[in-house]
Amino acid sequence: MKNDDTIxxxxxxxxxxxxxxxxDRKHSLSMPAKDEDGTLxxxxxxxxxxCDSVMKDPRKDLFVLDGTVRPGILVLIxxxxxxLEGEDKYEIKNGDxxxxxxxxxxx
Amino acid sequence: MAPPPVLILESLxxxxxxxxxxxxxxxxxxxxxxxxxxxxxxxxHDRLRTSAPAPFGDPLTHDMRYGIHDDFRSEVxxxxxxxxxxxxxxxxxxxxxxxxxxxxxxYRRYGxxxxxxxxxxxxxxxxxxxxxxxxxxxxxxxxAAAYLAGAxxxxxxxxDGDVVEESNLHRQILHSTARVGMTKVESAMVALNSLxxxxxxxSHTTRLSPETALSTMQPYxxxxxxxxxxxSRYLISDxxxxxxxxxxxxxxxxxxxxxxxxxxxxxxxxxxxxxPCYRCVFPKPPPPESVVSCGDGGILGPVVGIMGVLQALExxxxxxxxxxxxxxxTPPDPPSLLIFSAYSSxxxxxxxxxxxxxxxxxxxxxxxxxxxxxNSGSLDYVQFCGxxxxxxxxxxxxxxxxxxxxKIRLDVNPFTGTEPSKDSHILVDVREKVEFDLCNVxxxxxxxxxxxxxxxxxxxxxxSNGQQGNEEQSWVSELKSYPDKPIFVLCRRGNDSxxxxxxxxxxxxxxxxxxxxGDIKGGLNAWRDSVDPEFPEY
Numbered sequence: 001m002k003n004d005d006t007i008x009x010x011x012x013x014x015x016x017x018x019x020x021x022x023x024d025r026k027h028s029l030s031m032p033a034k035d036e037d038g039t040l041x042x043x044x045x046x047x048x049x050x051c052d053s054v055m056k057d058p059r060k061d062l063f064v065l066d067g068t069v070r071p072g073i074l075v076l077i078x079x080x081x082x083x084l085e086g087e088d089k090y091e092i093k094n095g096d097x098x099x100x101x102x103x104x105x106x107x
Numbered sequence: 108m109a110p111p112p113v114l115i116l117e118s119l120x121x122x123x124x125x126x127x128x129x130x131x132x133x134x135x136x137x138x139x140x141x142x143x144x145x146x147x148x149x150x151x152h153d154r155l156r157t158s159a160p161a162p163f164g165d166p167l168t169h170d171m172r173y174g175i176h177d178d179f180r181s182e183v184x185x186x187x188x189x190x191x192x193x194x195x196x197x198x199x200x201x202x203x204x205x206x207x208x209x210x211x212x213x214y215r216r217y218g219x220x221x222x223x224x225x226x227x228x229x230x231x232x233x234x235x236x237x238x239x240x241x242x243x244x245x246x247x248x249x250x251a252a253a254y255l256a257g258a259x260x261x262x263x264x265x266x267d268g269d270v271v272e273e274s275n276l277h278r279q280i281l282h283s284t285a286r287v288g289m290t291k292v293e294s295a296m297v298a299l300n301s302l303x304x305x306x307x308x309x310s311h312t313t314r315l316s317p318e319t320a321l322s323t324m325q326p327y328x329x330x331x332x333x334x335x336x337x338x339s340r341y342l343i344s345d346x347x348x349x350x351x352x353x354x355x356x357x358x359x360x361x362x363x364x365x366x367x368x369x370x371x372x373x374x375x376x377x378x379x380x381x382x383p384c385y386r387c388v389f390p391k392p393p394p395p396e397s398v399v400s401c402g403d404g405g406i407l408g409p410v411v412g413i414m415g416v417l418q419a420l421e422x423x424x425x426x427x428x429x430x431x432x433x434x435x436x437t438p439p440d441p442p443s444l445l446i447f448s449a450y451s452s453x454x455x456x457x458x459x460x461x462x463x464x465x466x467x468x469x470x471x472x473x474x475x476x477x478x479x480x481x482n483s484g485s486l487d488y489v490q491f492c493g494x495x496x497x498x499x500x501x502x503x504x505x506x507x508x509x510x511x512x513x514k515i516r517l518d519v520n521p522f523t524g525t526e527p528s529k530d531s532h533i534l535v536d537v538r539e540k541v542e543f544d545l546c547n548v549x550x551x552x553x554x555x556x557x558x559x560x561x562x563x564x565x566x567x568x569x570x571s572n573g574q575q576g577n578e579e580q581s582w583v584s585e586l587k588s589y590p591d592k593p594i595f596v597l598c599r600r601g602n603d604s605x606x607x608x609x610x611x612x613x614x615x616x617x618x619x620x621x622x623x624x625g626d627i628k629g630g631l632n633a634w635r636d637s638v639d640p641e642f643p644e645y
Contacts, residue, residue: 014446015363016363016399019557025448056561058560062394062397065394070394071391071394072392072397072398074444081388081461101444101446102393103365103389103393104358104359104360104364105336105337105398106335106358106400106401106404106411107333107358107359107411107414
């Protein structure tokens with residue numbers, strides 16, 4: 001029953017966030033299907049998981065602030081703003097594409 | 108029981124807002140219907156004047172779209188056209204006796220876009236009668252202004268408080284080498300005027316401020332945000348919401364760009380049918396330390412150019428939408444964010460955005476951003492977005508001026524009395540490698556700041572992450588292998604170097620205080636100003 005334990009997903013970073021993740025824009029991950037409490041993994045857990053297990057850069061505050069994604073980062077679930085999908089409560093499904101975009105300000 | 112008065116007030120406000128927007132829409136529809144009628148009659152009139160009488164055909168197959176049959180037209184038209192010309196059209200302000208809605212030069216100049224159904228005569232007249240404000244005449248504003256002037260937008264306002272610098276020219280295509288030092292607005296006006304002298308240009312040569320935003324933006328139909336910082340982005344969006352104007356917002360950095368059309372349709376605050384504003388998408392500003400400018404992060408000219416061109420395109424789409432009577436009317440596109448990434452495949456992707464946020468501080472029924480608050484200056488956008496002060500992380504005895512450092516290289520060391528030598532110390536340059544390779548001080552070694560910051564100090568637990576790359580550790584062990592040499596840290600401006608000095612201490616490179624580690628104040632900028640004027644400035 002190994003397949004039940006992890007979910008394959010694609011996580012992408014854009015707008016400079018990739019620099020915090022080994023300069024890789026696209027990560028294919030197998031993340032735990034359930035969080036620490038045994039409930040189905042949602043975006044909030046994915047963010048913790050990315051911080052603890054994927055991000056090597058110690059500057060966590062450039063990604064997470066006060067337990068959630070810092071202001072100025074859009075979270076997009078399968079090409080849609082996470083606000084349309086239930087924000088960090090969205091339960092992650094097999095094959096989901098989660099994109100983190102940092103806003104740019106240059107012009 | 109009657110509802111509480113607050114709810115009644117709220118409900119009335121919402122009803123008024125909704126009626127107002129309906130009224131606005133009806134007025135627009137009326138103006139367009141009137142216009143179409145005039146245009147159809149004018150078309151018939153023109154045909155009458157220019158073409159020979161059509162050969163008599165079957166009256167039943169005659170196309171009635173342009174009016175009645177030729178045989179009856181002249182007398183009917185004489186009666187109709189009299190009253191018609193007295194009604195000055197909103198879009199078509201044709202001087203009396205003028206034969207065509209556009210000048211001959213306009214037909215020629217805009218011919219290639221006029222023949223497209225998306226534009227056509229009505230679309231061109233809309234562009235001609237439109238006033239667009241472009242805020243920021245940099246990498247986004249230049250191409251955006253060029254295309255809008257080229258397309259024949261009647262009035263273009265330009266806002267910028269800066270002057271042209273040489274480092275702008277690789278991307279800010281309206282400026283020129285000869286105009287370095289001129290204000291960006293004046294320089295852009297020179298270029299735009301030579302591109303299309305028919306466009307009326309309005310100059311605003313100061314930076315937009317909360318106190319001036321409403322009056323500056325009020326006369327325009329549409330606004331382009333081509334600025335380069337979060338504070339102005341919030342200010343512009345808030346003002347657009349208050350004035351009921353659609354906003355085309357773009358940004359770019361390095362190889363990436365982002366584009367949004369906001370407040371589209373531009374309904375009053377509280378109306379849920381309006382498009383989201385910048386605050387709906389980004390309710391809180393990013394921490395100032397996460398904001399990178401083009402000067403620090405770099406920017407590829409065509410990347411920001413593409414985004415500016417897309418802004419012009421979206422502006423044309425908004426201005427000419429539903430101008431063609433033969434194409435069914437469509438609502439504005441649903442809100443989306445277009446992400447451009449020059450080195451990704453595909454380069455473009457479009458993301459569906461949220462609608463208006465129910466508790467948005469700017470565009471919801473409970474908005475706290477009001478014209479009064481804006482005009483009074485009580486909304487401090489710079490404060491809201493935060494400022495980064497220059498780093499002041501070290502005590503004076505951990506720092507050295509460029510002049511004293513130069514003495515160490517050339518004279519006797521003021522601290523130790525030893526003879527000058529480049530080998531007496533280690534000079535660490537913490538700029539990124541690509542910058543270090545551009546130019547560096549002789550004898551310096553490069554430890555990129557990104558490597559410094561991504562090196563974990565062994566914390567109280569003493570845990571060093573197993574995944575930590577060997578490369579990051581190697582610079583530490585390398586520096587540890589020369590324990591007797593003081594370390595001087597250098598960067599571009601003198602900020603990163605201070606943070607590096609602190610980090611080096613945390614990593615134990617000061618050998619418990621036995622080795623001096625310090626930063627060179629003001630970095631390479633100060634080095635160029637005071638010591639080596641030939642050191643390149645980039």
